[in-house]
Amino acid sequence: MAAVISVKNLTYEYNVGTPSCSVALDNVSLDIEKGDFIGLIGHTGSGKSTLVQHLNGLIKPTKGTVYLNGNDIHSDKKATREARFKVGLCFQYPEYQLFEETVAKDIAFGPRNMKLPENEITSRVVKAAMYVGLKKEHMEKSPFDLSGGEKRRAAIAGVMAMEPEVLIFDEPTAGLDPKGRDVILSLVKNYQTQTGCTVILVSHSMEDIARVADKVIVMNKGRVEMYGDVKTVYADCDRLSAIGLNVPQVTKVFSLLKEKGLEFSDDVYTVEQGFNVLSEYLKRRDLND
């Protein structure tokens, strides 16, 4: 499949020319294929956020190039602006960007900046609200009257309404309770399966990524440490823990059980999968008895 975003030898340095100069990204090259759901994981300061801000042209690289569908996004102003619309970026705590009088108007902010016709804007707003599960009665409220979780969903809808080819979420579940986290993750997953667009999910949580992503990029100290499908990357336990990332607790439990001689598969990354594997095992055991 064709790469929708292609990053070549990307280097970014903060505060160039001052004593506090530091390298945030160090010669990063990677291809992101169309239609993939990619998890981007790494420690605080590993360069995750800096990398995703390069992908829609918010940050200009110190060295290297970002190609979107084969075009350099910094070749001219028009290309950069196009990248903004084709690569949607939803920041951490996106609810702090809400500003309009009503939720509907706020979701329409992106499409309106794209200079779309009015009826197209309206239909996109309705569609985006549907994806995030906002009801009709929410749409005419002030965004500041919504609950915390609703605010976040409204803000996510604001990015979805631009209908980008690539949608990037920078830690969309930060600061939410487990239930809120589940809601956001499943709506992101649903959106991806329904529209077939490319999604990049930045997260701290190996378990969250295992639950929704097909591929994983592991970043460490401004470099891409690993890039592959979930199973391959998560199998390399030693390498992950060497850079301070831990495989999900369930995975650990199951690999310990395997060591004890029970026959389990290696690829258990979420509690749900664990539950299925265990109940199957118990069924089998009952049958044998």
Added chain:
Amino acid sequence: MIKDITIGQYFLGNSFLHRMDARMKIILTFALIIAIFVCKSIPSLLLMVAITVFLVAVSSVPFKMVLKSIKPIAIIVVFTGILNLFYVTGGKTLFEWSFIHITTKGIFTAVFMAVRIICLVVISSLLTYTTTPTMLTDAIERLLSPLKVFKIPVHTLAMMMTLALRFIPTLIEEIDRISNAQKARGADLDSGGLIEKVKALIPIIVPLFVSSIRRAYELADAMDCRCYVGGDGRTRMKQMKLKGSDFVSLLVTAVLIAGLILLNHYFTKVI
């Protein structure tokens, strides 16, 4: 653009000026600023310039940073210079053409004003370069404490100042974050005429206000939780004590200002 703002521009160092008691520093800065406007003869102005240069030299603040503090006022200096040159009359007329008169007094006034403004800005920025914002507000609070007699809430005012200074970097960061988020939604902040540009600021200003108010409430709660009740009965972690060297500086400054006045008195006043 926004990162160029340097308020609370403290420059880390351990010079004589850095160690001086902040209260004394404020008083002496004020005294020197008043003294600047006393200078009316050439020798007294030269002495003032010498004092300024000396202070910069002992402050260990790099010369480049001092220049940076003058840069924003360059336009004001040039503008007042030109105004004085054309509008002040007196002394010998050097040049005359229809409504333009250039006189010796005009030239002197222009030069004096320029030098005075530069000295004033350099001396007052040395104060902020060598004193941390917290020390500064602390000192201001103490200097103003006699006003408590008139029921002026000096402590509260000082606390407000400290908090305002403390939140400048936070707000700058916040503006950066919000404007990135809106740019990601296609907000165009750079092009368009004046009205479009002002309109484009709304998506940044509204969230900024909302989060500032939220932050203020959170801070108030946090202060309440730590039993903050204002200035009454509050003791200090850092006691300010005047040292011998502070009194020596006071004495030296007094002598210099007396010298300025004498130089003014014995030489012809040119403006």
